[in-house]
Amino acid sequence: MRIVTKAFLRYLPRRRGLSILQLLGIACGVAAAAGMALSARAALSSFTQAVEFLKGKATHSFERPAGPMEETLLADLMKDPAVSFFSPVIDRTVKLKVGETVRLLGIDPFLDRPLRPELSRVRLGENRAGTEEGLSFLLQERSVLLDSELAAQLKLRPGDLLATHRGDLWVVGTFPNPSSEPLILMDIAQAQRLFLLQGKVDRVDLILTDESGFRSRWGNGFRLQSGRQRQQTLTDMLRAFRLNLQALSLLALFVGIFLVYNTAMFAVVSRRKDAGILRSLGAGRREIVFAFLSEILFLGALGGALGAILGFILSRFLPDLVAGTISNLYFFLRPVPPDWSWWVLLVGTLMGCGASLLGGFFPLAELVRVDPVQALQGRTVKPGQRKMARKAAWAGAGILGISLPLLAASTVHVYYGFASSFGLLIGASLLTGLILLRLAPGLRWILSRMAGLSGKVAAGNIRQNLGRTAVAVAAFMVALSMFIGLSSMIGSFRQSLIWWMGTQLQADLYIGKIYEMEVPEDFYEEVKSISGLGGVDPYRNVQVNYREIPIFISAVDPSVLQRYTTFGWLKGGNENWDPVKKGAVIISESFHRRFGVNPGDRITLNGAKGPADLEVAAVFYDYTSEHGVVMMARSTYLRIYGDTTINSLGIFVDPGNPRRQELLEEVRKRSQSRGLPVFSRRQLHGNILAVFDSTFAVTRSMRIMTIIVAFFGIAGALLTLFMERQREFGIYRALGFSTPQVAGMTLMEGFGMGLASFLLSIGVGTALAWVLIRVINLKSFNWTIFFYLDASPYLMAAAIAVLASLGAALYPIWKVYRTYPQMQIREE
């Protein structure tokens, strides 16, 4: 049916403005989903690439369960028959003066060559000065090789100095780094000196010929992981994060489909009469379906392709945000933005078509059901809208009903929680029509007070055209609910974090930084010897495996913490520290939920001298790791792991101590003389909040989507109403309505829909926030976020509702000014 299809397709150039709006609607939805997916993929593939690159040909990594291992073991390792090659490694990070944190690998160039030949070959080959510089890399103190990309980024060349918080490093050469993680190479002996690890190595990378034989000899007191296990361990750490990114992408697509629905509705409205004419001329439903599908698929394909390009552009910027979050939460990562691929275009086009089909389904059904008689008579307000609204509300109530058991099932898997939140949004969307009917008298009262007759008519139009307005209000309500839900979740998390910092991080000063620098043991002794100090807590935080899953061990001084802090306990109070002093442990809520371990249970940790059986004394609230924290006394830690490393010191001085300031100043001075960073409690809290804020950058960026959705949703609905009521406008004109009055009517329709959407979003957004906080976060991260009701997300949503709805009314108002003065009471 070429001509029928042609008749539909020709609307696209004829109504350019509308077509562009439709196209942008689809493009925005696809761009958001594609951009998010591409960015997540880029960040995660960079991570995999980096892990692969650093692993090289090593089959296994060998290390102590916690902390560095003794260098003396290397001699025995060398003699082990299962070991073909081995390479001791110092694997640390240094903070550059420019602010970036970079991984520094200390290796023995000769031992490492069989494991990472690429690295060794390139390093020696690239040093054009040859042997002399190769030797200087080995011998010269603080000399390093810099990955060429990092060198270019820092504008450094061989011979330059690289400024770090551990002092200047001398760049003797560069090497190409195929992985995206920035890397500094150093001779292992130099690295040991730099990190004060003389006689110690972090791990040994091995090429093993007989794993079981090796394990039988070295299984006790060590951790042996195959390359696959190691990668799996790291991938597992990102599981919840990946899931949340996927959910965000899905949410973006969900709102995108709403946009497509709106878009398809425009098409239906402007084609309804044509469909009526065609039916009266003998066109069957098939021809009309085909023509409409051609049109929405054309728009879907074009919008999808455009969205793919926009998404690709977005993915040039978003990976930094995603990587920032990963770096804050898990490990340092610098992802490379994805390369252009025609697949992106193809997938975007398919997404656009898919979303078009999904979003166009109900509009298409409406078009197919078009009553030719009514369409020819130009009737637009369909009878029985109340009935429809009631039917939709029943369906919505049904979906909400299904969402409840899904919510309950979220304890089994977080996917049920996501399904339940989608159910909440869909169910609430379907209830919108009925609620709009209930809100109608109130809306009429408000709008008539604001704009007199125009407002009154506008309120009536919203109520009379439920088929259009309810969908737009639902789309806008979903967008605003997402805004309120995400903002409330972030706000509640932030407040919970502030509460947690107030319970756990109460020292007056903190010395050292957990992931960057260790505090020498003798300094701890020195500080402890300062008379007058209330207490010094030597904090050690280290990742170990528990049941083959990575967790963290924290070693502390329980006496000090019992006296000066008030941990948030799930049960009990500070008396929980008493058993810790005697060798028991306390566990974080995430550990308790993840492994189902309760107070009174016993856990077994793989220590340096074999398995250690420990009693769990209590559970505490904690937001440091979603993977779980086991906290124990330092004495217990030393007994199990023999690792004397201290990551930071917490200094406590009694508030009533008259020498308080003097003592703190003394500690500060001594720390600085050792080059150790010192932070006040307020500074530390500020740093943690800054990390928190950057962690949620991705989530925050998603909120911008909601504003765009809101804008297109309302603009689309207003335009649809305008097009549908051309005939009505003729009547208004005949009755003496002035152009400003009709423009005011359009403005009030926009405002009314914005207001209704906002009012609905208060309830739905709060419910969504509750699901996100109490269900999805709890299941994803295993920690409790306390719901803090804050007015600011609601006020901001109200501002967005008003501004977006008024902004969206501008184009229809312009159309009113342009066409209203010529309108007649006729159809053509």
Next chain:
Amino acid sequence: MNSIIRVIDLWKNYNRSGQENTAALRGTHLEIKAGEVVALYGKSGSGKSTLLNILAGIDRPDRGRVEVDGKDLQNLGEEGRTQLRRRRIGFIFQFFNLLPTLTVLENVFLSLELAGKLDPQPAHQALQAVGLEGKENRFPSELSGGEQQRVAIARALVKEPAIILADEPTGNLDTQTGNQILNLLCSRCREFGTSLLMATHSPLTCKYSDRILRMVDGFITEESSCVELPS
């Protein structure tokens, strides 16, 4: 002569928004022979358009029997009624109802394409017959009301239907143009032997018709001459 249209005891009620039923047709009877030109006169709301819509198969009666070209519409089913509209029924509307995105020629050719005829020549001939030669590539919005109605006539005639149903064909035109259109429509129908049923509330149609029917509140009565019609 064979009957093209036979309507027996046709009833149609409308129920809008749960309000009381409104009867549009109350036991209507009608018969139109092949080649007959019939004017169906009646005031607005008398049920004329409802009858035409039912005859075209785009609306359904509550009760009664409708035969078009010897076929019972009820028994034809949706597909059968669609096929009947494609091949045997032409429709002309008061507001022309041309597809705004198609050119004059395409609007006429549309009828042929729907009937499965892919030769555009008859469309050219039909346009020539209604005096629109040279305006084939214009869009409806570039034509006057009279010209648009000529296109609609060409669109109806081109498929050589058994009957043309015209709903207020001159309702949106001035008297002079209306006369021209009626003259054209009736003469072409007579030329091709096509039956024509014109619903109208204008006495203008009387002089072009073989028979005059009057519709009041859903009933049809036969009038002997135009004189009996109120002006």
